[in-house]
Every structure is written in C-alpha cells, then in structure tokens.
Amino acid sequence: MADALLEVAGIEAVYGAAILALHDVSLRVERGEIVALVGPNGAGKTTTLRAISNLLGAERGTLRRGAIRWQGAATGRLDPAELVARGVVQVLEGRHVFGQLTVEENLLTGGYLRKPGRRQLATDLERIYGWFPRLRDRRHARAGLTSGGEQQMVAIGRALMTRPTLLLLDEPSMGLAPIVAAEIFSIIARLNREEGLSVLVAEQSANLVLEHAHRAVVLESGRVVATGASAGLAASGRLGALYLGGSGSLQ
DSSP, X not given: OTTEEEEEEEEEEXXXXXXXXXXXXXXXXXXXXXXXXXXXXXSSHHHHHHHHHTOGGGGTEEEEEEEEEXXXXXXXXXXXXXXXXXXXXXXXXXXXXXXXXXXXHHHHHHHGGGOOOHHHHHHHHXXXXXXXXXHHHTTTSBGGGSOHHHHHHHHHHHHHTTOOSEEEEESTTTTOOHHHHHHHHHHHHHHHHHHOOEEEEEESOHHHHHTTOSEEEEEETTEEEEEEEHHHHHHHSHHHHHHTTSOOSOX
C-alpha cells in the first residue's frame, strides 16, 4: 500500500438520507495504475466517483460511513476544487463541454486553474493536441457543434490541462461508436504508459475497459462483489456470471 494514491475504505453513501446507494465499498488506486470500476447500470459506479470527488452533495447525497484518503490524507473536508488542485480530476458522464466556446477555448479553461504563464499554457495546449490530433483540426469550431467523440475528447483534454495525478472517468464510451470509444481508450492507455497517469474509470462496457485496465472492481447493487487483475477476471468467466447474471460472457 506504500504506492497507493487513493484509498476508499468501507464507504456507505445515501441519497436524500434514505436511499442507500453504496454499502461497504472499498478500493484503491496505486501510482501508475488503470483501475476499472465495472458493473451494470445502477450498480453504484457514478456514486463512487462522486464520493471520491466530493460531488455527492450536488445530488443530495452524503457519505454516512467510511473514509476516503488521497495520498494518505483524508479528503472529507475538502472542497471539490481543492481536490482538483491536489491532482484529482473527474470527467463527468455525458460529455460536458461549453457549447458556445470553441474547442480551444474549452481546453484553455482547464489550464487556468494552475495559473500558468502564456508560454506554459501554449505548451500544455500543444501537448493535448499531440494526444488528440483531431482536436487540432477542430480547434476553432464551437464545441457544441462537434461530434460526440470529439466532445468527449474535449472533456478529457480539458481535464488533462490541469495536469492531474489521478484522472476519474465516468462512462467515457457512453453513446459513442465502438471505433471512437476504442480510440479514446487507446489514448488513455498511452497516457498511462508514457506519462504515468493514474486512472480510475467507471465503465459499463466491460470488454473494452478490461483490455486496458490493470485491475478491476466489480459493483453490483452498491456492493463490491469481485476484485482482481483484469486479465484474470476476464479469462475466468467469473465477471460474466456476476455482471450478466450467469451468462458467462462479457459485454
């Protein structure tokens, strides 16, 4: 556990003080890892990410038990913006972009948090265009008029402009053509491999995410029902039984 960046220990989350969304959920992300959080719709994946980002309050949710630690320090009293400043950055489900701003303007909003100089900001922008060449070609287009895949790239690129240590991705493949989703996951894997970016990704498409993740945590009805190396879970067929109620195949 010496290299653990993020530790989630036995958390219980409720909405409206009545609806139990998570029960005794524990997981960790170590430095340089991609960890997949998988499970069917309603399993608690998004709630887990919101808890880590301290965004539960925006949905009338609260943590009732357990603890979350970032680099060994408790995060419960931190404002979400403080977490971002400390290196924990979430890309929300649904490709949130500023539709009336250009692609480049959207990316620049992510860079301003660190208050970089003009030269550093330009360097960071070129780095994003290096990872997402399609965005360079669309840099002057209004983000709201770009494709779903391009909007997802904008949302991820904007998060990367903050220079995160841990990137939280919520359903990045949702609504995208398979070839576009595969392209995005390939880029995330390269960022992990070449820059050491740690990633916790909640994803319903188990086949896709397990190709790139080192480990997986399986949620069902707000509980952890399996954990382990991604390759081992995929090969064993155990994930298929848990994820699809005994079908024995991944989807």
